[in-house]
Amino acid sequence: MKLTGAQALIKSLEMEQVEVMFGLPGGAILPVYDPIIESTIRHILVRHEQGAGHMAEGYAHATGRPGVAMVTSGPAATNIVTPLCDAYMDSIPLVCVTGQVARSAIGTDAFQECDTTGITMAVTKHNWLVTDAQDIPQVVAEAFHVATTGRPGPVLIDLPKDVSNATMDWYWPNGVDLPGYKPTTRGHPRMIREAARLIASAQRPVIYAGGGILKARAAEALRALVDDTGIPVVTTLMARGAFPDDHPMCLGMPGMHGNYTAVTAMQKADLLIALGSRFDDRVTGKVSAFAPEAKVVHVDIDPAELGKVRRPDVPIVGDCRLVIEELVAAVRQQTEPEPVPDRGPWIDQIRQWQRQYPLAYDRNPPDGVLKPQFVVESLRDATPDDTIVVAGVGQHQMWTSQYWRFNHPYTWVNSGGLGTMGFAVPAAIGAKVGRPDRTVWAVDGDGCFQMTAQELVTASAERIPVKIAILNNAYLGMVRQWQEMFYDERYSEVYLSPDLPDYVKWADAMGCVGLRVEAPEEVGPAIDKANEIDDRPVVIDFRTDSSEKVFPMVPAGGSNDDIVVDPAHGEGGR
Amino acid sequence: MAPAKGNQPRHHILSVTVENRAGVLARVAGLFSRRGYNIYSLAVAPTDDERFSRITIVVDVESSPLEQVTKQLFKLINVVKISELDPAEATERELVLATVRAEPKSRGEVIELVQVFEGRIVDVGYDQLTVMLAGAPSKLDDFEDLMRSYGIVELQRTGRVALPKLERQAPRLRSVSGAVG
Numbered sequence: 001m002k003l004t005g006a007q008a009l010i011k012s013l014e015m016e017q018v019e020v021m022f023g024l025p026g027g028a029i030l031p032v033y034d035p036i037i038e039s040t041i042r043h044i045l046v047r048h049e050q051g052a053g054h055m056a057e058g059y060a061h062a063t064g065r066p067g068v069a070m071v072t073s074g075p076a077a078t079n080i081v082t083p084l085c086d087a088y089m090d091s092i093p094l095v096c097v098t099g100q101v102a103r104s105a106i107g108t109d110a111f112q113e114c115d116t117t118g119i120t121m122a123v124t125k126h127n128w129l130v131t132d133a134q135d136i137p138q139v140v141a142e143a144f145h146v147a148t149t150g151r152p153g154p155v156l157i158d159l160p161k162d163v164s165n166a167t168m169d170w171y172w173p174n175g176v177d178l179p180g181y182k183p184t185t186r187g188h189p190r191m192i193r194e195a196a197r198l199i200a201s202a203q204r205p206v207i208y209a210g211g212g213i214l215k216a217r218a219a220e221a222l223r224a225l226v227d228d229t230g231i232p233v234v235t236t237l238m239a240r241g242a243f244p245d246d247h248p249m250c251l252g253m254p255g256m257h258g259n260y261t262a263v264t265a266m267q268k269a270d271l272l273i274a275l276g277s278r279f280d281d282r283v284t285g286k287v288s289a290f291a292p293e294a295k296v297v298h299v300d301i302d303p304a305e306l307g308k309v310r311r312p313d314v315p316i317v318g319d320c321r322l323v324i325e326e327l328v329a330a331v332r333q334q335t336e337p338e339p340v341p342d343r344g345p346w347i348d349q350i351r352q353w354q355r356q357y358p359l360a361y362d363r364n365p366p367d368g369v370l371k372p373q374f375v376v377e378s379l380r381d382a383t384p385d386d387t388i389v390v391a392g393v394g395q396h397q398m399w400t401s402q403y404w405r406f407n408h409p410y411t412w413v414n415s416g417g418l419g420t421m422g423f424a425v426p427a428a429i430g431a432k433v434g435r436p437d438r439t440v441w442a443v444d445g446d447g448c449f450q451m452t453a454q455e456l457v458t459a460s461a462e463r464i465p466v467k468i469a470i471l472n473n474a475y476l477g478m479v480r481q482w483q484e485m486f487y488d489e490r491y492s493e494v495y496l497s498p499d500l501p502d503y504v505k506w507a508d509a510m511g512c513v514g515l516r517v518e519a520p521e522e523v524g525p526a527i528d529k530a531n532e533i534d535d536r537p538v539v540i541d542f543r544t545d546s547s548e549k550v551f552p553m554v555p556a557g558g559s560n561d562d563i564v565v566d567p568a569h570g571e572g573g574r
Numbered sequence: 575m576a577p578a579k580g581n582q583p584r585h586h587i588l589s590v591t592v593e594n595r596a597g598v599l600a601r602v603a604g605l606f607s608r609r610g611y612n613i614y615s616l617a618v619a620p621t622d623d624e625r626f627s628r629i630t631i632v633v634d635v636e637s638s639p640l641e642q643v644t645k646q647l648f649k650l651i652n653v654v655k656i657s658e659l660d661p662a663e664a665t666e667r668e669l670v671l672a673t674v675r676a677e678p679k680s681r682g683e684v685i686e687l688v689q690v691f692e693g694r695i696v697d698v699g700y701d702q703l704t705v706m707l708a709g710a711p712s713k714l715d716d717f718e719d720l721m722r723s724y725g726i727v728e729l730q731r732t733g734r735v736a737l738p739k740l741e742r743q744a745p746r747l748r749s750v751s752g753a754v755g
Contacts, residue, residue, distance in 0.1 A: 121601055122608055126651040129596070146651060179625075180593060180654040304645035 005133030006031040006164040009097065010039050012140035015172050018068050020044060020059065020433055022052035026072025027112060029099030031164035044433065044462055049076045051426040051455040053083020057092050058430025061413040062388055062438075064217065066093040066147050067430060073099045074112030077158075078119065082420060085123040087154035089417025090238060091215055093147040094154035095140075096124075102162035103131060116158045125153035130160070133168040142176045150183030151302040152215050183301060187318035187326050195273070195297040195314045196330035202271035202295075204346045205231045208254070208283075211238025211416065212276015212300060216320035219243065219409040222275065224328050230343065232350055234262040236277055238416040241406035251350065255283040256554050257398040260357035260565055263552065265350055266291050267560050274298045276320040279309035280417070289559035299323045359402055360568040361548070369545040370520055372396065372471045376403040379441060379469055382527045386411060387439040388431050392424035392448030395477035398550045400443040422451030428466040429459050439467070439531070446472040446496055446503075453506065459537045460511030467530050468512075468539045473546035474498040481549045498543065507539035515540045585614075586640055587664055587736050590629040590647065591655040594620055598652045602629055605650065609643055611635050615668075615733040626654060630735045659736050668734040669708040670717070671696070675725035676703040684724055691717050702727055 003011065009032055013021070020042040025033040036043050046052040049071045056067025067087075071080055077098040087094040100106065101113045117129045126146050128139045136159075143155045199205060213222055219242050226233055226249050233243045234254040243250050254262040266272065272294045277283070284290040287309060298305070298312035299320060306315040316323055361373045376399050389404055390413040391397040397414055406412050413431050415423040428442035449470050459466055471477075476494040483491050507514030513533055517526045517540055530538040551566035592598045599618055606613050615632040633640065640658075648656055676684045684703060688695060693707035707717055711734050718729065 117597065118600070121597075121604055125649075178651060181651045302649070304642065304649055308642055308645075 001170040002167050003170045004031065004035075004164065005130075005136055005159070005166050005168060007035045008133065008136040008168055008170060009140065009159065009164070010035045010041065011170065012137045012172075013041060013068065014039060015137070016140065016144045021068040021070055022046055022055040022059075022430065023070035024049055024052060024072070024076065026076055026099060028073035028101055028161045029070065029076075029097070029159070029164075030072075031161060032070065032097070032099070032159065044429075044458065046426070046458050047454045048452070049079035050082055050422070051429075051452055051458065053080045053094070053096065054086070054420075054423050054426035054452070055430030055433070055455070056094050056096070057083055057087050057090075057423075058390065058413055058427030059434040060087075060092050060094060060430075061427070062410055062431035063434035064410065065434070066095050066144060068095045068097075070097040071099070072112065073101055073116065074114045077114055077116040081120060081123060082418075084120055084154045084156065086415050086418040086420045086423065088123045088125070090415065091152050091211065092154065093152040095143050095147050096154060096156045098156060098158050099164075100129070100158045100160040103160045104162070106160065116156070120156050123154070124156050125151075127156040127158065129158045130163050133163050133166040136163075136168065137171060138173045138176075141173045142178060145176045146178070146181065150181070151212075151300075184303070184317045185301070185319040185322055187299070187316045187323040189326075191314055191316045192323070192326045192330050195316060195327060196334045198271055198295055198297055198314060199229060199231070199273065199327070199331055200334045200340060203341050203343060204269050205229075205271040205273060205343075206251075206265050206269040206294075207231050207233040208236070208266065208272050208274040208277050209233050209239045209242050210236045210275065210277025211242075212320045213239055213242040214276075214409055216276060216301070216322075218276070218321035218324050221321050221324035221328065223247075225324050225331070228328055228331060229340070230347075231273065232265060232347070234258070234266060235406075236280070236283055236416075237401055237414065239277070240401055240404075240412040241409045244407040245405040246407050251354075253401055255280075256285070256556070257402065257550050257552065258283075259359055259402065260552055260563060261350060261353040263554065263560050263563050264353055266294075268349075269294045272296050274300075274312070275324065276300060278305045284309065285554045285558055285560040289561060291560075357552075357565055357569060360551075360566045362568055365545065368519065370518065370523070370543060372399050372473070372542070372544040372548055373403050374520060375469065375471060375517075375523055375542045375544060376400050376443065378523045379443070379527055380404050382524065383441060383531060384439055387441055388413060388428075388435060390414065390424045390428040390431060390440065390442040392442075392444045393419045393421045394445045394448060395473075395481065395548075395550050396443050396445040396448075396471040398478075399471070402550075421445075421448045424448055425452045425466075425468060426455045428468070429455060429464050432459075432464050432466045442466060442468045444468055444470050445477060446470055446474065447476045449503070450496075450501075453510070456507070456510040456512050456537050456539070463535070464537070465534050466537050467533075468537065470503055470539065470541050471544050472498065472503065472541050473544045473548070475546050477546070478550070480546070484549070486555070503539060503541035507537075507541075510537075512537040512539050514538075516543070517541070518543045585661055586633050586635065586637075587659040587661060587666070587734075588629075588631040588633065588644065588647075589657045589659055589736060590631060590653060591621070591626050592629060592650075593652040593654060594625055594627045595652055598627070598650075599629065601650050601652065602631075602647065605646055606631075606633070606643065609639075609646065611639070611643060617733040617735050630733070632734055657738070659738055663739050664736045665739055666710055666734050666736040667708060668711045668714055669706065669732045670714050670729065671704060671706055672718070672721060672729045673697075673702055673704045673727040674721045675701060675727060677701050680724055684721075687717075687720055693717070
């Protein structure tokens with residue numbers, strides 16, 4: 001069967017069971033947009049290519065399936081670099097197709113030409129410049145294989161226009177041939193036994209669960225490990241929901257804005273069992289002072305993560321789910337003959353920290369201002385337990401991670417590694433496309449919202465009823481917090497002004513329902529109203545207290561021993 | 575900018591087998607520059623198997639960051655194999671082409687030195703000679719030092735290639751008791 005390269009590309013995507021793709025056409029990708037008309041694949045037309053990338057990420061976060069984005073050459077390709085980098089940092093499977101100028105024009109500075117594979121080399125797991133239409137099915141199959149196996153990540157296929165127009169003989173490859181790519185999935189048996197031995201003898205162990213748990217579909221395995229061993233678990237920003245917050249052994253989020261118990265339990269631990277977590281600087285604080293007494297068991301599918309920041313005592317390369325299952329079996333074998341040491345004092349100590357330093361904010365502010373934490377709690381309590389929650393980056397992201405209770409995996413979507421402002425609106429749209437049965441709430445900051453709000457036009461046009469809660473404090477809040485704490489309250493270029501723009505009018509203009517909330521008593525009714533609307537996006541502009549800060553906090557570069565808790569715990573509370 | 579002599583522990587040779595595809599060298603080199611490491615020498619060419627090329631990279635770096643670079647390098651999809659060759663356990667060779675000044679009065683001395691170093695004169699000009707010399711990099715360094723006094727007009731080195739040194743002794747015979755039955 002003779003096909004054009006463009007037809008072969010679309011057919012290849014269909015062979016990969018792609019249901020939906022996010023994109024925006026243009027000159028160099030035009031041939032590929034033509035066969036989309038006959039395709040079973042739903043195409044969602046975005047307003048900016050960055051939106052296409054983040055939507056594909058949100059889709060991948062929520063479904064576990066690779067997100068697909070397709071855009072044209074030049075500026076379109078550069079616009080999608082941010083989502084690619086975001087997906088690279090957070091190990092999100094993404095397949096991005098970019099148009100390229102014709103092969104004869106490559107290297108001539110042709111209109112809308114750019115060296116896309118060169119630019120994206122550093123922010124993709126791999127990329128391909130296709131030079132022969134006959135290669136298209138093979139490249140697509142390789143791209144999906146690379147994106148979704150091992151440590152997942154974004155890949156990019158750059159497709160010159162003349163290659164799209166050329167004809168090829170259709171085939172579908174019956175495998176991929178990548179001699180340099182063979183991820184290790186099974187843990188080394190000796191290392192597993194060694195880890196089980198450490199687990200069995202530790203007195204103050206903590207499981208340090210990272211986003212890799214979710215990537216490996218390992219939430220159930222983790223649950224089994226905890227139920228067998230009674231070891232408490234911290235869930236990093238990327239792992240929120242990987243272990244249920246309502247489980248008694250869940251300590252919540254560690255790190256710069258983690259809660260006191262999670263941070264301190266790691267600091268005092270004698271064993272850290274790091275599962276799919278990468279010792280990010282936002283978790284460790286000052287590395288040399290991080291968990292000084294702890295031995296480390298580190299499980300990761302990416303060998304480069306083992307020893308990158310902290311040298312593990314027991315390194316295990318493998319798929320988190322398989323390795324945890326192997327660990328569970330090894331621990332069962334181990335603990336049957338000899339009893340586990342008494343961890344009662346350790347658990348008692350943890351319970352004491354939890355009682356002494358719960359997350360806190362001023363629930364009865366004297367002037368009746370709206371506290372952002374109260375908004376998050378109200379949203380949490382008024383929406384279904386399995387609601388998918390999406391955040392941008394900044395204070396609102398931290399409050400949402402802290403105050404929501406994530407009891408199910410794949411309900412928390414956020415930009416952890418790159419910290420991409422403007423992530424929430426498009427990612428929420430992608431998540432809702434992937435899980436139309438779920439309620440999707442984005443909690444966004446006003447600064448973030450202004451970066452990608454135009455994608456709500458996409459949501460309205462495509463009837464994707466996401467809900468956006470803007471925690472509008474009129475500031476770039478996290479920057480303001482740092483200027484207040486570390487720059488003597490010299491507020492340089494962080495004030496956004498509360499009246500420009502009018503978010504309600506803006507939402508209306510984009511085809512959404514816009515609501516405004518200025519006082520605590522209006523919060524509940526507005527959320528209820530938003531939850532009832534299911535035929536279009538809703539935006540609520542919550543006017544929140546701009547002086548509110550995120551606590552606890554470990555100052556950047558500081559030791560986790562120096563965690564500062566909320567002033568609500570009393571003066572100088574530590 | 576030769577690696578400082580007497581600084582041997584920091585000198586590492588990586589022998590990297592990669593798929594023979596467009597852009598692989600850029601990926602490999604880019605990874606070093608992204609992580610802030612300077613490549614001292616780099617040589618790349620196809621191997622006996624046309625599907626693969628071998629890149630020999632010499633870096634001057636501490637061992638622990640090199641381990642991270644090596645692991646990152648191995649994440650590249652087109653990288654098939656990486657071996658680190660211990661400089662003491664490797665045969666290293668490099669080739670230099672040098673155009674040196676050789677006035678009629680000093681020409682004899684230059685030719686003599688080239689012969690001592692087992693080099694060859696590959697081009698002869700009115701007052702210059704172009705010399706080719708292949709050998710261990712330290713030998714090339716010595717030759718370069720000697721030629722400098724006559725005047726080096728142009729010089730191009732290839733970057734080094736290396737293979738592990740061969741076993742000197744026959745492997746010990748294994749006990750046969752376990753092999754029977």
